[in-house]
Amino acid sequence: MIPHRTVRGSKIAVVGAGAVGSTLAYACQIRGTAATIALYDTDTAKLRAQVLDLRHGGMFTPAVEIVGADDVAVCADADVVVITAGVRQRVGENRLALAERNVRMCRTLVPDLCAVAPEAVFVVVTNPVDVVTQAVLAASGLPACRVLGSGTALDSSRLRSLIAARAGVGVPSVCAYIIGEHGDSAVPLWSGAFIGSVPVTDWVADGRPVFDEAARAEITTAVTGAAYEVIAGKGATNYAVGLAVTGVLEAILGDQRLILPVSARVDDFHGIGGVCLSLPRVVDRAGAGPLEPVTPDPAELVALRRCAEVIGDACRAVGVRVPA
Known part of the structure; x- marks a missing residue:
């Protein structure tokens, strides 16, 4: 991987502060991937705990601002919106079995994200990622290049x-x-x-x-x-x-x-x-x-x-x- 330098003024919005979203935020923090990392989740207590835990390590990482809220407005003007929220895959469960629940969530969520971050590239991580990426593309109305999934x-x-x-x-x-x-x-x-x-x-x-x-x-x-x-x-x-x-x-x-x-x-x-x-x-x-x-x-x-x-x-x- 090419060594990365923080893009000045850049902002990543991470939707979902669960295991994947918080780990992604942590990886971006320690690498200095963006100037600001914003976490959005409806679980207010968990979200606050994740934000505090990340901020407490700031002495040992590049200068990255960590913010979080249970209001989608925290994602405003993000350069990239990463969707990690969704139902967790159960033991033995096929990824495609997750599709209906997570697609339903995205249909509600994506228009609000587009409204606050109209210039963002959307990166989908939620499984089944190919189906959910297709759903996000349809719900957003964005050009195809601006919606991609973590894929393979x-x-x-x-x-x-x-x-x-x-x-x-x-x-x-x-x-x-x-x-x-x-x-x-x-x-x-x-x-x-x-x-x-x-x-x-x-x-x-x-x-x-x-x-x-x-x-x-x-x-x-x-x-x-x-x-x-x-x-x-x-x-x-x-x-x-x-x-x-x-x-x-x-x-x-x-x-x-x-x-x-x-x-x-x-x-x-x-x-x-x-x-x-x-x-x-x-x-x-x-x-x-x-x-x-x-x-x-x-x-x-x-x-x-x-x-x-x-x-x-x-x-x-x-x-x-x-x-x-």
């Missing part, structure tokens, strides 16, 4: 860490992406995965391929099941997603033009269009920019089309319009 940024980090561990290299030496849904139908883009300049599928140790079909299948299962394992053990995922979203926010506020696998509306990618799903694309101050000109192999395209169908069906099931 975290999944891709998980993939890279597993590849690095098996190859015996540092994680920054790996370039690999998970694409499609942030969920059970996620697709590892093995055809575009590299360790240094070597395709992952060509990586050998002691004369043997390290990432044969069985190894790739094992890694894929570990990536798609990671959230369930963490939730089963401690009730929620928060640290890694907080760091992943902080990276996305820094790309936006710093106009870094990083290629990141975020969820945004796809208009035409090898015949796939109309839904929000994750593909590597440029992320900058305008939000979700152009797609990386990647061509998945035939099997990956079949799986990606299935992802689009899963997301589209979930959207329609909760009344979120999906363009034909």
Whole structure:
């Protein structure tokens, strides 16, 4: 990740002060991602406690103003609005099962956020993130580039860490992406995965391929099941997603033009269009920019089309319009 400097006058509004929202705020505070971090939550006592706890560490972090309120006005004039609020995923629960409750919340919340932060880029973290991103886009009426979900940024980090561990290299030496849904139908883009300049599928140790079909299948299962394992053990995922979203926010506020696998509306990618799903694309101050000109192999395209169908069906099931 490119070292970040606080953008003078920049403001991040975090909607939801639960495990993910507070961890995200903490990550942004210690990295100095923005000049102001505003937390909004309807649980007044919890919100105040989170704000105080963050402020009390101010001696040891960059100069960041931490504010919070149970009034949406605290988000006024934010450069980026991050939506983390929503019903928590239960142990063993599929992310798509969350859709109806969290989409309903966003339909009420998003117009108020747009009214107080009309120039903001919206970043959705609430699960199921692809469906909720589609709902936020519809409810906001914003240009598609200004609404993106955290998507598979975290999944891709998980993939890279597993590849690095098996190859015996540092994680920054790996370039690999998970694409499609942030969920059970996620697709590892093995055809575009590299360790240094070597395709992952060509990586050998002691004369043997390290990432044969069985190894790739094992890694894929570990990536798609990671959230369930963490939730089963401690009730929620928060640290890694907080760091992943902080990276996305820094790309936006710093106009870094990083290629990141975020969820945004796809208009035409090898015949796939109309839904929000994750593909590597440029992320900058305008939000979700152009797609990386990647061509998945035939099997990956079949799986990606299935992802689009899963997301589209979930959207329609909760009344979120999906363009034909």
